Amino acid sequence: xxxxxxxxxxxxxxxxxxxxxxxxxxxxxxxxxxxxxxxxxxxxxxxxxxxxxxxxxxxxxxxxxxxxxxxxxxxxxxxxxxxxxxxxxxxxxxxxxxxxxxxxxxxxxxxxxxxxxxxxxxxxxxxxxxxxxxxxxxxxxxxxxxxxxxxxxxxxxxxxxxx
Amino acid sequence: xxxxxxxxxxxxxxxxxxxxxxxxxxxxxxx
Numbered sequence: 001x002x003x004x005x006x007x008x009x010x011x012x013x014x015x016x017x018x019x020x021x022x023x024x025x026x027x028x029x030x031x032x033x034x035x036x037x038x039x040x041x042x043x044x045x046x047x048x049x050x051x052x053x054x055x056x057x058x059x060x061x062x063x064x065x066x067x068x069x070x071x072x073x074x075x076x077x078x079x080x081x082x083x084x085x086x087x088x089x090x091x092x093x094x095x096x097x098x099x100x101x102x103x104x105x106x107x108x109x110x111x112x113x114x115x116x117x118x119x120x121x122x123x124x125x126x127x128x129x130x131x132x133x134x135x136x137x138x139x140x141x142x143x144x145x146x147x148x149x150x151x152x153x154x155x156x157x158x159x160x161x162x163x
Numbered sequence: 164x165x166x167x168x169x170x171x172x173x174x175x176x177x178x179x180x181x182x183x184x185x186x187x188x189x190x191x192x193x194x
Binding site: 027028083085086088089092134135138139141142143144145146149150160161 | 166168169171174175177178179181182185186189190193194
């Protein structure tokens, strides 16, 4: 038994559950909760104590998921990313996951730092950051749907693609 | 036109539509 793919797949799933689980938490729980909390003046607890911790695990789980996925692809890495015959489905999944990782570090995290006051920003900059972070986060939620479809390759998927 | 990503249902439906489009492309042109 080759231990590297076994451990890489396990770690890919563990970190992926944490990443996408927190992504869904932000979109399905925290954003609607913050609206309600802002109305009764209790949003401070979420933005001060919950959001920074959730974002910490969220952004680093994204990195670990990608690295473990790359290790799992191993020598098939290039074949997957260039969508070679037999690797197109996992390649699409890998591309979607990569776009999502870039979204986390280039859009969501820098904008969240402004929103949460971790870096200085004017009220106008914070409002723009809120919109950019929301759209980036929603984009990742949207992309997670096909990403998980293409990642979850198995016997049923081979049948779905007529293989 | 309203941005579908402004609502959770719009986001989910967009994801499902994108899945169907990518599945069609992969099955017919890439596999």
